[in-house]
Amino acid sequence: KAGVTQTPRYLIKTRGQQVTLSCSPISGHRSVSWYQQTPGQGLQFLFEYFSETQRNKGNFPGRFSGRQFSNSRSEMNVSTLELGDSALYLCASKQDQETQYFGPGTRLLVL
């Protein structure tokens, strides 16, 4: 079974721009979670989607948003990018109430 895939793997943007990241979960997994990893803050939870509904949300500003499609694929969007948004963005999927499996991440650099 294929693992979690994320696109793109690397991205460079400038301040003020917006960005959309994509995540395809493991087949059959309906839950998708997003995390941000920075050297200073470590791995932090952004939000989780299940059956196209946001089920849980971390402590991030409204510039960070997401959505999930009927095929369980998910996107996250960051608007008005700031330098501090440079990070590794990780997506994880799971069947409900099971183990989360992570994708390889998208490395975003904001200049």
Add this chain to the structure above:
Amino acid sequence: DAKTTQPPSMDCAEGRAANLPCNHSTISGNEYVYWYRQIHSQGPQYIIHGLKNNETNEMASLIITEDRKSSTLILPHATLRDTAVYYCIVRVVRDDKIIFGKGTRLHILP
């Protein structure tokens, strides 16, 4: 989620068993112990999890003390590819989010 405490770093000789400790003294009865590892700049990789019994899979063994206040992840024959940050997490299975601590940076020495 309960807080976990791990040593910031550890060394292990290649070919030897790597024993990574984790303290979780406030763990609740319905919380599992999970271990993930993250090799540089990659996504975290699931290793193993358990509730109260010891567990073993193709990657590692998990030893949980009888009072469940601590556990040890054992990599039986460490190789250079096991160099990574290892995260010990306790969580209720139904929880949607994982709260990561700082983990243990394991160095495998040739």
